[in-house]
Amino acid sequence: MVALSSPACMRAKKTKAVGIPVVDLSVDKSVVSELIVKACEEYGIFKVINHGIPWEVTSRLEAEGVRSFGKPPGVKQRAVPATPFGYELASEVLGLVAEGLWIPDKHVFSRQIRDVQSDSVLRFNHYPAVNNQDPSSKACKEDQIGFGEHSDPQILTVLRSNNVAGLEICLHDGFWIPVRPDPTQFYVIIRDALRVLTNDRFVSARHMALANLSRNSRMSMMYFGAPPLTGTISPLPQFVSPQKPRLYRAFTWGEYKKAAYSTRLGDFRLDLFKLRPSDDILDLLS
Numbered sequence: 175m176v177a178l179s180s181p182a183c184m185r186a187k188k189t190k191a192v193g194i195p196v197v198d199l200s201v202d203k204s205v206v207s208e209l210i211v212k213a214c215e216e217y218g219i220f221k222v223i224n225h226g227i228p229w230e231v232t233s234r235l236e237a238e239g240v241r242s243f244g245k246p247p248g249v250k251q252r253a254v255p256a257t258p259f260g261y262e263l264a265s266e267v268l269g270l271v272a273e274g275l276w277i278p279d280k281h282v283f284s285r286q287i288r289d290v291q292s293d294s295v296l297r298f299n300h301y302p303a304v305n306n307q308d309p310s311s312k313a314c315k316e317d318q319i320g321f322g323e324h325s326d327p328q329i330l331t332v333l334r335s336n337n338v339a340g341l342e343i344c345l346h347d348g349f350w351i352p353v354r355p356d357p358t359q360f361y362v363i364i365r366d367a368l369r370v371l372t373n374d375r376f377v378s379a380r381h382m383a384l385a386n387l388s389r390n391s392r393m394s395m396m397y398f399g400a401p402p403l404t405g406t407i408s409p410l411p412q413f414v415s416p417q418k419p420r421l422y423r424a425f426t427w428g429e430y431k432k433a434a435y436s437t438r439l440g441d442f443r444l445d446l447f448k449l450r451p452s453d454d455i456l457d458l459l460s
């Protein structure tokens with residue numbers, strides 16, 4: 175399946191040489207948690223190293239993914255129930271996020287994905303190798319989009335790809351930067367629900383994947399950490415003040431998921447849940 179981009183992303187893309195933050199999980203917790211918070215505020219994405227996930231686990235899962243796809247052409251996606259891949263790492267990162275934000279309840283975020291009813295999934299994307307195309311061709315990049323511009327709706331993503339490039343991230347200032355593939359490490363991407371919980375203190379990075387321009391196929395796997403369908407997503411009191419009024423009404427993950435599936439990939443779905451100055455906050459909270 176090819177996920178087409180919305181017209182909004184057909185504008186010219188700018189790129190700049192900026193590195194994505196790297197977080198070493200083996201160093202002192204207070205240092206790591208501070209770095210993670212900074213990365214979530216400024217980029218909405220970071221790379222984790224020294225994560226403790228054995229290489230055999232990742233490569234076995236990738237081999238399963240490759241087997242499950244077969245060979246027909248086109249970008250394909252396959253979602254399966256979340257396995258331990260990504261789950262432990264996501265929980266650890268969310269604990270560190272709470273610590274870095276000085277929230278006394280260290281499980282305030284990780285609880286959302288640890289619930290037995292959690293709606294988390296594991297997804298494989300496959301971008302087949304290109305055999306008949308000159309990879310250096312000057313074709314417009316927008317014609318080569320494999321997975322269009324979007325932000326992910328859940329809490330956070332743990333992404334790992336093989337050694338073939340394709341993922342790009344949009345920074346605050348509208349610059350797009352390529353995310354260098356690193357099969358031994360993981361990227362963590364902040365998603366819309368975590369952005370809402372922090373009342374926009376964190377950014378949910380818009381990203382896309384280019385169609386494969388390489389002679390090797392690209393395989394990415396992503397753990398999407400999500401709350402249960404009935405789980406409430408609402409700015410936490412710590413992030414709301416007279417200076418920073420509440421930006422969103424409370425909604426359930428089920429509601430947001432429905433909105434995500436009934437809008438186009440590139441739409442800014444959070445706008446549907448934004449409070450307007452005329453909204454009566456007391457009505458919305460009751």
Ligand SMILES: O=C(O)CCC(=O)C(=O)O
Nearest residue numbers: 299321326341382383394
């Ligand atoms: O395949 C990739 O690298 C990214 C795909 C993606 O953003 C998604 O599946 O949500």
Ligand SMILES: [Fe+2]
Nearest residue numbers: 324325326381
């Ligand atoms: Fe995504």
